[in-house]
Amino acid sequence: MYLTKTEEKMLDGEEGYAVKKSMEILVALGNIYGAEKLIEVGSVQVAGVSYHNLGDAGLEFLNELAKDGKVKVLTTLNPAGMDLEDWRKLGIDEEFARKQNLVIDAFRKMGILISCTCTPYLIGNLPRYGEHVAWSESSAVTFANSVIGAKTNREGGPSALAAAFVGKTPYYGLHLDENRVPDTHVEVRTKLTKFSDWGALGYCIGKQVQNKIPYITGIKDASVDELKTFCASVVTFGSKPLFYMKGITPASEKYQPPKEKIVLEDRDIREAYERINDDVEDIDFVCIGCPHASIKEIEEIARLLENKTISPNTEFWVATSRSMKQLADNRGYTEVIERAGGKFACDTCMAVAPLKGRFRAVATTSAKGCYYSRHNMMLTKMGSLEECIEAAVKGKWS
Numbered sequence: 001m002y003l004t005k006t007e008e009k010m011l012d013g014e015e016g017y018a019v020k021k022s023m024e025i026l027v028a029l030g031n032i033y034g035a036e037k038l039i040e041v042g043s044v045q046v047a048g049v050s051y052h053n054l055g056d057a058g059l060e061f062l063n064e065l066a067k068d069g070k071v072k073v074l075t076t077l078n079p080a081g082m083d084l085e086d087w088r089k090l091g092i093d094e095e096f097a098r099k100q101n102l103v104i105d106a107f108r109k110m111g112i113l114i115s116c117t118c119t120p121y122l123i124g125n126l127p128r129y130g131e132h133v134a135w136s137e138s139s140a141v142t143f144a145n146s147v148i149g150a151k152t153n154r155e156g157g158p159s160a161l162a163a164a165f166v167g168k169t170p171y172y173g174l175h176l177d178e179n180r181v182p183d184t185h186v187e188v189r190t191k192l193t194k195f196s197d198w199g200a201l202g203y204c205i206g207k208q209v210q211n212k213i214p215y216i217t218g219i220k221d222a223s224v225d226e227l228k229t230f231c232a233s234v235v236t237f238g239s240k241p242l243f244y245m246k247g248i249t250p251a252s253e254k255y256q257p258p259k260e261k262i263v264l265e266d267r268d269i270r271e272a273y274e275r276i277n278d279d280v281e282d283i284d285f286v287c288i289g290c291p292h293a294s295i296k297e298i299e300e301i302a303r304l305l306e307n308k309t310i311s312p313n314t315e316f317w318v319a320t321s322r323s324m325k326q327l328a329d330n331r332g333y334t335e336v337i338e339r340a341g342g343k344f345a346c347d348t349c350m351a352v353a354p355l356k357g358r359f360r361a362v363a364t365t366s367a368k369g370c371y372y373s374r375h376n377m378m379l380t381k382m383g384s385l386e387e388c389i390e391a392a393v394k395g396k397w398s
């Protein structure tokens, strides 16, 4: 891979340890994937923040980099393993909190914004159409590539950090237009009638196209919240963090539907629910906000919980960013949700918090949330927000 004089000096260690290490990572990646050069990135989003996933080895790696590493571009963080302020309320133990705080201290020292959200585009890390970025959270990467039309590979935690310290990333993969051409036409012949249908649709498309790029037709309208849950699902059950949706995503007009075609009908959506949902009635955990809840979703939760009480047998979480929670505080939504017995889980989420063994069955609006909850040994139910709120109030899935 071609390096400029300045980049060569970085690789030789002239800018210190973190930049040298980062250059080694970027050059190795560039050589593996045949990148011709490095390109500048407008922003970085770093995943691998939860101590639950990092462990002591990950913490040590971050502390080494934090000794002299400072990010060169706007860099935001994915959710951590706990609410950074109210972790006790979520049942997190002291030792985990101590270690998680050390992880956050290391990121703070690097000059990273302690945003702890998988929806950076809702809180100010919003690239423009066509901008190159280096993001690592899969749902955010899919949203950036598809809904915004920015360009990013699905970075790992270390390669995203490396891009942040250098301000550049190797020019390969989805940074190149020739790798962004859709190759499967997906015609949707079913009506999406409730929010969770978008997760079910992502399940169907992801499973069927796997690592191809779908060009989706047949969808008339989609809100940002529907698109963000679809992004999370399609990349979880498939693997390519890019799709086109005719008339909805900005670059869809550049292409014609490919010849290879898949048709999705009502029965496909029904089957997705059958596969995602377990046969369970008693629900002891309800979590909304995967990806992190927007202010509109929080408003809706508050409206549905007004004058209701969550079952004493059920824990109810709204997973969101701290910035969104501040808006909810100002609008009075937090008070309504907490009065009903709900809790805000800021900075964290149902997948990266240490939840294994704590709950038996979860209800959520998110297909991705169900996927990760199964890894946490929970039975799962996916449904509309109304169905999830009802489950929280009754402690049962109707």
Ligand code: F3S
Binding pocket: 078, 079, 118, 137, 139, 232, 289, 290, 291, 292, 319, 348, 349, 350, 351, 352, 368, 369, 372
């Ligand atoms: Fe976000 Fe966690 Fe879901 S990172 S997409 S809330 S699994």
